[in-house]
Amino acid sequence: MKIPVLVINFKSYMESIGKRAIEISKIAEKVSEDTGITIVVAPTFVDIVKVKENVSIPVFAQHADPINPGAFTGRVNIENLKDWGIDGIIINHSEYQLKISEIDFLIKMARSKNMETITCTNNIDVTKAIAELAPEYIAIEPPELIGGEISVSRARPEVIENSVKMVENINKNIRVLCGAGVKNSEDVKRAMELGSKGILVASGVVKAKNTEAAIRDLVKGMGE
Numbered sequence: 001m002k003i004p005v006l007v008i009n010f011k012s013y014m015e016s017i018g019k020r021a022i023e024i025s026k027i028a029e030k031v032s033e034d035t036g037i038t039i040v041v042a043p044t045f046v047d048i049v050k051v052k053e054n055v056s057i058p059v060f061a062q063h064a065d066p067i068n069p070g071a072f073t074g075r076v077n078i079e080n081l082k083d084w085g086i087d088g089i090i091i092n093h094s095e096y097q098l099k100i101s102e103i104d105f106l107i108k109m110a111r112s113k114n115m116e117t118i119t120c121t122n123n124i125d126v127t128k129a130i131a132e133l134a135p136e137y138i139a140i141e142p143p144e145l146i147g148g149e150i151s152v153s154r155a156r157p158e159v160i161e162n163s164v165k166m167v168e169n170i171n172k173n174i175r176v177l178c179g180a181g182v183k184n185s186e187d188v189k190r191a192m193e194l195g196s197k198g199i200l201v202a203s204g205v206v207k208a209k210n211t212e213a214a215i216r217d218l219v220k221g222m223g224e
């Protein structure tokens with residue numbers, strides 16, 4: 001994916017499930033076409049195939065289970081996502097944390113299927129451990145700021161700066177993203193100045209009164 005990148009995580013909000021998932025994705029696609037900025041959408045498993053059929057921007061899963069295909073009731077494996085053309089996977093989100101062995105399995109399995117992974121980390125020590133696994137992207141999200149009104153770039157700028165430096169020392173190919181509480185272009189701009197290559201956002205888009213205006217404003221912070 002071309003950087004910078006804006007990743008919209010739909011989570012399981014009322015405002016972003018079902019038909020709304022398609023509506024938001026189409027708006028994201030339009031903004032991406034107008035501005036040239038990469039916008040990724042991450043709908044629920046229930047909505048993901050329909051979304052993929054309706055837009056041409058990258059569609060990521062919010063999670064995948066660290067399993068091979070087989071007798072696993074109620075779980076979703078990477079093969080299944082690949083079958084439907086899903087472009088990538090968010091791994092180890094703060095709201096769905098995994099063991100390091102599971103993260104390793106998922107990164108390797110996704111890579112073998114030519115799917116990109118964004119692995120989330122909740123602090124600097126976890127970031128260090130994950131960087132050794134060489135995912136394409138690491139997204140640092142301080143959990144206490146997720147869903148709040150104050151962005152990571154405002155409240156914890158040092159977390160972004162230190163993570164970027166540390167990851168660079170371990171593996172220059174990994175791109176560091178950040179998220180939590182990001183609401184406007186100023187938050188995004190600040191994050192980019194601190195070395196972030198993109199943003200993960202949920203409530204700032206999903207709960208916005210005007211979805212298109214919210215996405216356009218965030219993208220503006222990427223210097224579109």
Ligand code: G3P
Nearest residue numbers: 009146147180181202203
């Ligand atoms: O994955 C992105 C997310 O955790 C950030 O959520 O609502 O703070 O933008 P939010």
